[in-house]
Amino acid sequence: MKADREPIVALTAYDYSFARAVDAAGVDVVLVGDSLGMVMQGHPDTVPVTLQEMAYHTRCVARGLERAYLMVDLPFLSDHDAASALTSSSVLMKEGRADMVKIEATAEQAPIVAALSAAGVPVCAHFGLRPQRVGQMGGYRVQGRSDAEAQAVLADARALEAAGADLLLVECLSASVAAQVQAAVSVPLIGIGAGVDCDGQILVLQDILGITPGRPPTFSHDFLADAGSIPDALAGYTQAVRARTFPRPEHGFQ
Ligand SMILES: Nc1nc(=O)c2c([nH]1)NC[C@@H]1CN(c3ccc(C(=O)N[C@@H](CCC(=O)O)C(=O)O)cc3)CN21
Ligand SMILES: CC(C)C(=O)C(=O)O
Ligand SMILES: [Mg+2]
Numbered sequence: 001m002k003a004d005r006e007p008i009v010a011l012t013a014y015d016y017s018f019a020r021a022v023d024a025a026g027v028d029v030v031l032v033g034d035s036l037g038m039v040m041q042g043h044p045d046t047v048p049v050t051l052q053e054m055a056y057h058t059r060c061v062a063r064g065l066e067r068a069y070l071m072v073d074l075p076f077l078s079d080h081d082a083a084s085a086l087t088s089s090s091v092l093m094k095e096g097r098a099d100m101v102k103i104e105a106t107a108e109q110a111p112i113v114a115a116l117s118a119a120g121v122p123v124c125a126h127f128g129l130r131p132q133r134v135g136q137m138g139g140y141r142v143q144g145r146s147d148a149e150a151q152a153v154l155a156d157a158r159a160l161e162a163a164g165a166d167l168l169l170v171e172c173l174s175a176s177v178a179a180q181v182q183a184a185v186s187v188p189l190i191g192i193g194a195g196v197d198c199d200g201q202i203l204v205l206q207d208i209l210g211i212t213p214g215r216p217p218t219f220s221h222d223f224l225a226d227a228g229s230i231p232d233a234l235a236g237y238t239q240a241v242r243a244r245t246f247p248r249p250e251h252g253f254q
Contacts (some may be wrong), residue, residue, distance in 0.1 A: 008200025
């Protein structure tokens with residue numbers, strides 16, 4: 001799809017009913033995100049989410065999918081070294097039937113990505129804003145604003161691809177830097193708050209349905225407000241990503 005410049009549509013889901021609806025809408029990649037800690041469980045961040053909770057939601061979602069690819073987040077501190085990341089991936093793939101695991105990583109975690117890849121685990125590396133690191137990053141802030149930060153993000157992308165990442169996902173990154181990353185790597189780059197020049201887009205289900213508790217991220221859009229039903233809202237999102245009419249400049253950071 002990257003080679004054909006065909007946008008990849010990704011969306012989160014956490015349960016069987018929505019998995020079915022999201023699959024039926026033609027979403028290519030369904031993510032059981034650790035954002036479930038916020039939107040399902042009501043925590044202020046993703047830090048408390050456990051591996052067993054991820055496995056439970058993954059089992060529920062897997063039963064609802066017929067065609068979409070199933071990606072699952074490794075939760076905070078379930079992947080702090082190669083051994084723990086392998087054990088945790090085993091749980092998510094065998095109990096949860098995940099097709100791929102996603103790990104929040106920079107170049108520093110490239111050896112962990114390499115260990116997963118060497119063991120045969122399809123892996124997505126999530127860089128830029130890493131919500132599990134909110135305690136170190138000091139909030140959910142846009143990344144890549146200075147030249148030095150932009151160069152570091154580009155170096156992360158290259159190191160993670162070289163380590164064997166099959167997919168890259170970048171969050172809250174200046175749109176021009178994301179475009180540079182997209183051109184610099186051969187694996188697909190999925191973006192969230194990273195501009196239109198990625199190979200695909202992802203959002204959180206509750207954000208596109210306008211039911212996020214509190215203030216939704218500015219990079220999201222309420223597609224239910226434009227539609228008459230949940231299936232139409234999901235279809236509107238997939239169509240907008242495929243037509244590259246979403247995201248618009250106001251959903252990103254220049
Ligand atoms: N509902 C929901 N949507 C998400 O996209 C999401 C979650 N939850 N939970 C896990 C992470 C956390 N994420 C977040 C949460 C908040 C912002 C946020 O408020 N960002 C500011 C940017 C501020 C700046 O300009 O530096 C924004 O206005 O969007 C960003 C990412 C993305 N993920
Ligand atoms: C925001 C996406 C990319 C994510 O990691 C999640 O939903 O947990
Ligand atoms: Mg996540």
